[in-house]
Amino acid sequence: MESATGKMIIFSAPSGSGKTTLVRHLLKTFPNRIDFSISATSRAKRGVEENGKDYYYLTRDEFMRRVENGDFLEWEEVYAGTHYGTLKSEVERVWSTGKAVIFDIDVEGGLNLKSQFGDKALAVFVMPPSIHILEQRLNSRSTDSKESIERRIAKAEKELETASLFDVSILNENLEAACIRAEEVVMDFLNKK
DSSP states (O other), X not given: OOOOTTOEEEEXXXXXXXXXXXXXXXXXXXXXXXXXXXXXXXXXXXXXXXXXXXXXXXXXXXXXXXXXXXXXXXXXXEETTEEEEEEHHHHHHHHTTTOEXXXXXXXXHHHHHHHHHGXXXXXXXXXXSOHHHHHHHHHHHTOSOHHHXXXXXXHHHHHGXXXXXXXXXXXXXXXXXXXXXXXXXXXXXXXXX
């Protein structure tokens, strides 16, 4: 089996579209070929999240210091005062194992990585069935305030307009079908010379 070093798979979508579920499925399906890039964030942990597993949790000051040091491939202020980014060291860690790196990343960050890595990156947009269903999913998670959900829905409406900028779109209306499609797309990309 050939090494996937240097390849990246980017899953982006509006919050609540199911990108995390699809990425987790792919990690279980291709454990010897892909590994997850853990993002850094300046936001607080939610629920049972763990540092170094779900995110690298940094204070806002630590985050900005790492930005100044050039430690990030990409970063942004996703919501006022809340930063997310991809550490260069994290991508290098995965590539050093001979695997492709897979991202579960917001839309702007995904497009940023795709523009930097071109054909070495597969950019996948996960499409929710509708904004209404997206709102229901966010409400059912019970992790965000009403105001936070309203912000996420407003952002989602803008993000849906960028779907055509991605290499592939996967509609996540039926999870099983979306998982199968994600497997096909990733397998094709990994097997491409």
